[in-house]
Amino acid sequence: MSPSAYVTLSVILFAIGGVGVLVRRNAIIVFMCIELMLNAANLAFVAFARMHGNLDGQVIAFFVMVVAAAEVVVGLAILMAIFRTRRSTSVDDASLLKN
């Protein structure tokens, strides 16, 4: 199977994640969609690394995993604080900040 198929797959995954962020209302699901987008980028990096024959893309994928893990820590902490206050993680309920 040619590596370019994996690039196509990564674009599809990225699009699914992007649409999910825009249409889903639960903050946890939105966050999972963002993680899906990061992992789609990882897949693209690894596929491109194979196509170019160098290791940069694979190394970058490891960096992205670490960054994504740090993002999960911060994100879940914020979502937990919100949930304890409001008993809800819907992004529609959080709407005090308006004109």
Next chain:
Amino acid sequence: MTGSVGHAGLVGHPGVLAASTIAAPHIEYSQLAPMLIVFAAALAGVLVEAFAPRSARRSLHIVLALGGLGAAFILTILIAASSSIFAGGGAGHIAAMGAVGVDRPTLFIQGTILVLAMLTMLIIADTAHGLSPFVAQAAAVPGSAEEREGLLKGVTHTEIYPLTMFAVGGMLLFPAANDLLTMFVALEVLSLPLYLLCGLARRRRLLSQEAAMKYFLLGSFSSAFFLFGIAMLYGFAGSVRLSAIASAASTNTANETLLLAGVALLGLGLLFKIGAVPFQGWKPDVYQGAPTPITALMASCVVVSAFGALLRVFYVAFGTLTWDWRPVLWVIAILTMLLGAVIAITQTDVKRLLAYSSITHAGYILTAVVASSALGLSSSLFYLATYGFSTVGAFALITLVRDPSGEALHLSRWAGLGKRSPLVAATFAFFLLAFAGIPLTSGFTGKFAVFQAAEASGATPLVIIGVLASAIAAFFYVRIIVLMFFSDPVPDGPAVVVPSALTGTAVAIGAAATLFLGIIPGPLLSLANNAATHLFVR
């Protein structure tokens, strides 16, 4: 540091991917010293948090943070002076195996960030009148007995100091990053602490938490686009070095889709951070909900850092694609200037109003970025420095005008402030005039510089729209001044607290810099020109 990503020496062919030799990475510690010191101070802050007794923590943190930022600033000046970068020397150096570029514009930007971060640190550290702007216990549910207990004891989260230092470290690295992986890591290092800091306001906890969630979700959404853009560019060029992308863009005509998709996605991530239209939606909400000192940090240092990275990416990596991105940035600059100015008119919250004002200012600076010349670079640098000082000063002043329930943010509460505390009102009016770009303030010289750069590159329509947007913006700035000085004071209006030495210093330095750079802009202007002559190192 992320300098060990193998750009050299790791060559295999498809199917084998074996490294023949791995050269030990060579890291120029002296060039990276300012960033390393800030990160070291942040890590030392974590140790203080773990081992120092609660009573000693705050003073230890302040010494560490201000000492670290001050030492980093002195080192930045020494690097600029000693390596003869400014004394007629070359463009600069590339350090850490090509991961970091320490060049003239970067040193200027880092120096600016460090000075502004020191000023902001003064406001963050201010706990005078028994009230820190930060929450006692972030984990306690707002309104609960647990929270009241924390408030009574007067405890605060001293973690804010190391978090701020990590964010400042990321801000220093972000514009210096010479490859896109380092830039992505720096982006996250600067963003993640800020997401947390946004949610730590003592008053209006719900708004603050909501701001943190919005900033976090939208920020990580935009960094996912940024990352996918990097993946596309890596697919196009086979490397994430900015210079390699630039040379591939000028020689390689195959796969142009990958290149253009990469430019668009990467640009989206960067434009989000500076709050350009159509990616400005988060800015008013986050600026309003975050604790005011953190808003000051975001409105000054983060904007400076993000513009530094934007300039480096568009001038170095996409320097040969000017004809592709310039029309898009034209449209974005026009929309940013106009939308920010028009929506600001209807605002009733001071912080929200300054957020829209910050969006408009991002538009003005974009007109200089579009120029894509040394003049455009130098005027952006100058504008960022002048705008940063006025912004920190203005937000520091906002922390002084208080209601019993916290800061008095609604504009109606500011009516007649000039009659009750003329000095505070006059200083705030002076900052507003600087934002409006009235002569004898730094805002005028900055705006003149960016519009001159845009005009020189043939972007006359941009300049005309910029002047028009300035006129609209001047309307709402002047409206606040009229409100403060020519309306009757509200009964039981907000009390203006006497500033402590910390906030007082921040306001005084901000106002002095705004005045000084308005009357004698020469020295900083020539420094910015000098910083921009060789553009960025490749």
